[in-house]
Amino acid sequence: MDPRTSAQDVIRCDLCETAVVQMHCDTCFVNLCKACVGEHISTGETKDHKVVKFQDRKSTPIYPRCPSHAKERCEMYCKQCDIPVCISCLAAKQHLRHELSKVLQIVDDKKDIIRKERNELNETIYPTYQDIASDVQNRMSQLEKEYGDLSTAITIHGEDWHREIDRLVKKLKAEIDEMKNTQIQTLQKHLEEINKKMSDIKKEIDSMEIAIETNDLSKLFRVTSNVHTYRNLPHKIIPLLPKFVPGKIHQEELNKLFGALSPSSLSSDKHGYSMTTTQKSPETGSSPPVKQLLDEPQTVTTIDTSNQYGLYNVACLSDEKIWTSGGDNTMKLFSINQGSLLKSIITKSGNEPCDIAVTKRGDLVYTDYRYRTVNIVKKEKIEEVIRLQNWIPKGVCSTSSGDLLVIMYNNDNKQTKVVRYSGSTEKQTIQFDDKDKPLYSLDSYKKYITENKNLDICVSNWGAKAVVVVNQAGKLRFRYTGHTPAPKNKPFDPQGITTDSQSHILTADDNNHCVHIIDQDGQFLCYIHCGLSFPWGLCTDTNDNLFVTQERNKQVKKIKYLQ
Known part of the structure; x- marks a missing residue:
């Protein structure tokens, strides 16, 4: 049986493609068997190979390359300039008297910030957008019902007016449908915008998850957050229904006396929504454990x-x-x-x-x-x-x-x-x-x-x-x-x-x-x-x-x- 094509879960060496993987190059992200380690180290483009046991992969930090010194990697961090720096930068006195830290010390703080923002997106912001989307959908359903009730009321009133008022009934119904469609379209567009933001938030969360798990520090430092844009919640759109005011039957003033619809409108309340907190505890799953x-x-x-x-x-x-x-x-x-x-x-x-x-x-x-x-x-x-x-x-x-x-x-x-x-x-x-x-x-x-x-x-x-x-x-x-x-x-x-x-x-x-x-x-x-x-x-x-x-x-x- 050809091990390269047989159905199995065993991971094979990336070089020989036959032997079971035993080692891993943390620099090149290559899986290796022990026999291929020497070949990989000798033929690779870089001399800075970090070969570890496969189970210890991603354990070696990959320091960012210095933009000023291409062959150098940055193991220090200048707090004043807010950038990683290499030994050559320090030797050139570019950061003389600046406060320096090891890059790995800064990494923990960076990951803590990303974790906090990922948690905020997961536990607060995204659930809030879910609630907003549900609220908009409920309002759309309620609009259908209430506009239906309004249409029924006009129909009942119109039955008393016989054939002379059929044209007016149709006209007013058409106005209702137009108002309803306008408001439904507005809410639908609002819902699409909310769903788009929810999708963006999920992508942001996924990006943060990758950044937290990666050992490539260059990728980590390239992570930028848009959390602040999602904290500003969308305005709450509240449809206002028209009212039907019936009038008494009078042949000469049919249009006037039958009744008219008040204008419909949509209002926007920027404070209509508030953040939903869904941080879960191990005991209750939805609320903090009770402490005496x-x-x-x-x-x-x-x-x-x-x-x-x-x-x-x-x-x-x-x-x-x-x-x-x-x-x-x-x-x-x-x-x-x-x-x-x-x-x-x-x-x-x-x-x-x-x-x-x-x-x-x-x-x-x-x-x-x-x-x-x-x-x-x-x-x-x-x-x-x-x-x-x-x-x-x-x-x-x-x-x-x-x-x-x-x-x-x-x-x-x-x-x-x-x-x-x-x-x-x-x-x-x-x-x-x-x-x-x-x-x-x-x-x-x-x-x-x-x-x-x-x-x-x-x-x-x-x-x-x-x-x-x-x-x-x-x-x-x-x-x-x-x-x-x-x-x-x-x-x-x-x-x-x-x-x-x-x-x-x-x-x-x-x-x-x-x-x-x-x-x-x-x-x-x-x-x-x-x-x-x-x-x-x-x-x-x-x-x-x-x-x-x-x-x-x-x-x-x-x-x-x-x-």
């Missing part, structure tokens, strides 16, 4: 930040790293396990940041009250995202959809509001309740903000001594004003605020040296003490560990409070 509160929360570790001034804010970059800020102009990145300082960033204005947050992409965001700006730190460079006029920003958070929520007050301390931004574009303003009364206290005191898992917007309002919670549309859900008796029997003094996977809302109370935990509907659950002293800033990591800054002793405590 511990009877006795436990301090896992304490990090001494050695801040010269008070310590206020904390934000999780990952389960291993946290950003902090306090009463000076420096934001610091710490390793949680080692407690060591990894990086320091000085604000652009030289002032202390009012608040800090971390975006879904892992970028640091901070608010600057003196410059009236919201800023983002990318690759240690500060970029101004939002500049306000007559308003001063306080708290900031990054939402599940990638928007920024900023709470701010105006110059005369007579107005306070929450504004949602997509990039630098204002999308939503939340300021008053249903009775046109201010939702938040009209003062310049610190206010912190976060988004809950159910998309509620939660504000820690020190001036009002309350946590104010509104839904995604900005409608007031409840105000939490503390629980009696408080641990120190002192008034509720809310500072930092955060949420967890169970939709619990946690807020620091520096007056009573504790953290309050309430559920998503504002019901008090318990206090966290753990020897806290003047707790201020809060954040939680992906495992629901709580991080608490202590203003006066400049420490961050990591606390386990869920099972």
Whole structure:
């Protein structure tokens, strides 16, 4: 039997095509038997062959070729120039005094970003487009039914008018059909556009999957992402049906009295859709596993930040790293396990940041009250995202959809509001309740903000001594004003605020040296003490560990409070 043509699953050598493959050249992507290894190495165009066992294929990183030195491969990465560089580039002093890293160190960060964006496409954006497509299809079906009902009503009314009104009935039906067809065609076109984007997203996901799995670093660095274009969801098209207004029978005014259709129209609502979150847990497949509160929360570790001034804010970059800020102009990145300082960033204005947050992409965001700006730190460079006029920003958070929520007050301390931004574009303003009364206290005191898992917007309002919670549309859900008796029997003094996977809302109370935990509907659950002293800033990591800054002793405590 000819092994090259027989039906089998055994992989054969690419050179002799007969022997079973045993080795693999990671440089040339060629499968080899042991006998052909020497021939491959001697006859190949490159001398840089990396031959490994077949089961270890793709284990050798293929460094990018240097565009300036064709025979060199780049094993270093220049952070200032944001490019891989080779030994010859370094010898030529092209990157003198530039900060350098090994390419393999940069690769892990690059893959993490691609994984996050692939997950966002898989778990949020693509499912949202599926829901939108289903919604449009349902509207088209409903249109068919409602236009059919409208046509039937006209037919019944027309039977009373006998032969004289047959022409008018046909005319009005033709108008209905034309209106219906116009709206159906519009929605069909809208559906095709949505399906096209869904197809593009799937291609993007496939491309990212390939990039993550490849060991060809040149291909990896060529990967570009269009995720930001898909975060801007399409407008929601809502067909408005015409109305049929019947009239009394009158021969001379037949056309006028029989009735007429009101014009049909289509409206577009850019906020009509919201992101669908489909991140699955191993236990439920659709929602996070239920975790119970511990009877006795436990301090896992304490990090001494050695801040010269008070310590206020904390934000999780990952389960291993946290950003902090306090009463000076420096934001610091710490390793949680080692407690060591990894990086320091000085604000652009030289002032202390009012608040800090971390975006879904892992970028640091901070608010600057003196410059009236919201800023983002990318690759240690500060970029101004939002500049306000007559308003001063306080708290900031990054939402599940990638928007920024900023709470701010105006110059005369007579107005306070929450504004949602997509990039630098204002999308939503939340300021008053249903009775046109201010939702938040009209003062310049610190206010912190976060988004809950159910998309509620939660504000820690020190001036009002309350946590104010509104839904995604900005409608007031409840105000939490503390629980009696408080641990120190002192008034509720809310500072930092955060949420967890169970939709619990946690807020620091520096007056009573504790953290309050309430559920998503504002019901008090318990206090966290753990020897806290003047707790201020809060954040939680992906495992629901709580991080608490202590203003006066400049420490961050990591606390386990869920099972």
